[in-house]
Amino acid sequence: MNPKAKTNLLFEDYPDETLVYDLDRHRAHCLNPTAAFLLREADGTRDVAELTRMAEAAFEEDGGEDVIRLGLERLERARLVEWEGSSPAPSGPSRREAIRRLATVGLAIPAVMTVVSPLYAQGTGITPQECKTLEDIGNCCVNQKRCIRVQQGKSVRIRCLGARC
Amino acid sequence: MSRHGGRLVAGLLRGSWRPSPPPLELQAADLLPLLPLLGRQGSSGLAWARIRTTPLAAEPALAPLREAYRYYGLRVKVLETRLPEVVAYLREHGAEPVLGKGWAVGRLYPGRGHRPYGDLDLWVRPSDHHAAREALRTPGRPDAPVELHRSFKQLADQDPDALWRHARVEELDGAEIRTFGPEHHLRLVALHALRHGLARPLWLCDVAILLETLPPDFDWEVAMAGGAWYSDGVRCALGLARELLGVDLEGAGVPRKWREAPLPSWMVPAALEAFGARAHYMAPGTPDPGSTLLSPRALLRVARLRWANALEATSRRMAPWNDRPRLPTQLADYLLRGAGFLGRSPGYLFDLVTDRESRA
Numbered sequence: 383m384n385p386k387a388k389t390n391l392l393f394e395d396y397p398d399e400t401l402v403y404d405l406d407r408h409r410a411h412c413l414n415p416t417a418a419f420l421l422r423e424a425d426g427t428r429d430v431a432e433l434t435r436m437a438e439a440a441f442e443e444d445g446g447e448d449v450i451r452l453g454l455e456r457l458e459r460a461r462l463v464e465w466e467g468s469s470p471a472p473s474g475p476s477r478r479e480a481i482r483r484l485a486t487v488g489l490a491i492p493a494v495m496t497v498v499s500p501l502y503a504q505g506t507g508i509t510p511q512e513c514k515t516l517e518d519i520g521n522c523c524v525n526q527k528r529c530i531r532v533q534q535g536k537s538v539r540i541r542c543l544g545a546r547c
Numbered sequence: 548m549s550r551h552g553g554r555l556v557a558g559l560l561r562g563s564w565r566p567s568p569p570p571l572e573l574q575a576a577d578l579l580p581l582l583p584l585l586g587r588q589g590s591s592g593l594a595w596a597r598i599r600t601t602p603l604a605a606e607p608a609l610a611p612l613r614e615a616y617r618y619y620g621l622r623v624k625v626l627e628t629r630l631p632e633v634v635a636y637l638r639e640h641g642a643e644p645v646l647g648k649g650w651a652v653g654r655l656y657p658g659r660g661h662r663p664y665g666d667l668d669l670w671v672r673p674s675d676h677h678a679a680r681e682a683l684r685t686p687g688r689p690d691a692p693v694e695l696h697r698s699f700k701q702l703a704d705q706d707p708d709a710l711w712r713h714a715r716v717e718e719l720d721g722a723e724i725r726t727f728g729p730e731h732h733l734r735l736v737a738l739h740a741l742r743h744g745l746a747r748p749l750w751l752c753d754v755a756i757l758l759e760t761l762p763p764d765f766d767w768e769v770a771m772a773g774g775a776w777y778s779d780g781v782r783c784a785l786g787l788a789r790e791l792l793g794v795d796l797e798g799a800g801v802p803r804k805w806r807e808a809p810l811p812s813w814m815v816p817a818a819l820e821a822f823g824a825r826a827h828y829m830a831p832g833t834p835d836p837g838s839t840l841l842s843p844r845a846l847l848r849v850a851r852l853r854w855a856n857a858l859e860a861t862s863r864r865m866a867p868w869n870d871r872p873r874l875p876t877q878l879a880d881y882l883l884r885g886a887g888f889l890g891r892s893p894g895y896l897f898d899l900v901t902d903r904e905s906r907a
Contacts, residue, residue: 392628394621401621405628405690410621497618541895542835 385454385463386426410497417492420453445489453492460494513540552823557791563597564756566657575606587830588747591615592660620660629691631722636689640682642675645714647735651726652753655760666692701738704774730770733757737784744859745821746829754788758799767802779868786810811870817857828852837895855880
């Protein structure tokens, strides 16, 4: 059973991190280089052992399969990676124990952080769930409200007024 | 904050749109109180662009500006991915859109993170509007925030055929995207900035970058042709770009008659107050007034935010761009908008009450 990165992802690389945007779920994630490497290479044809070898070669550091498993688990939790069928059951020590042990290996522990519009980036004005057409009725919109239909005389407007989503 | 904050924001944004911004005289202590303001205004990316080559970039407390820059860049990349899909989709449905603002101006900045935008403002000729609107209502439309315009208020004095004739074709990832001609685009961007009272200083940076990247065949006679009120507004926006952001109008080739006429005395102070305003109704998360009808305190708070600054009130009421006091215009604007809201409020109230009952 091999891990496979989801399709419809958009990557933006920076020297110290990679931002990934899930075009289906409209979620942004911030990945450290190890996690970004795994996401790029997990194409469904490579197993954990092969990904481990590749990561160790790419970063010129020792890591071991535990590091790669942890990274894939984090990517899966962020819904960026899928396993055909169910993901493999964790083997070996508990996660906390594994992380403690992994702190001594060379390869950076893969980190995945979901970005929810950083406070200082609020001014994008992006509201993918806008209230514009009849199709938007019932969708969540800004301020955790819902798009609802407002009748004004003969005209109908779709407004962001409804109950909290 | 207000006018003092506005001066700091103006100083910070000066030249931030250039690949090599001018030296910065501000200190970290000056910038820290501005962070929430810059975030609300969508100016964090420009602020980062201004400080990233200075020692301030290493200041941990200013790291949120870098994060915002990256986040803006990602969101812009998403919209850049969607834009060709939307244009192709509309073409398939018999409408040829012309893009204004957003990517049309954002593409001029040195990086994607400089200038965030939230949707795709597409203009179609009146003859194409029905087809475009129906296409965008059809399930299966591209998943992108599109704002479709049959007309822009800021270009209401222009002949649609002339807008179409002057439109240019730009390339985005191999796709042809039609944008407004540079003359009309400058007009649109300048008047749009005033229309919203410069609530986002980056709109004035848009004017600045357009001025500094004018094509060699830019025709000022075309740019300034049309309604006198509109052209006067454009002249004021150019003057504000010079006064607040240090744009060299002469160097940009602005003809003397458009760059030397003095600005009304209230204009620069009003713009600085807008730059430094702590709150604005266009800020993300500000509730729609209609949604606050059942909560008097929230309604009062929102109502206070709806007081338009002098630029916005003048623009919305199409008052002359002269030296006369602005208070009567602002008052008239507030009353007229309030009356419009009262007229619509029964619909909002009905909706709120039925929505509340349906949840009970």
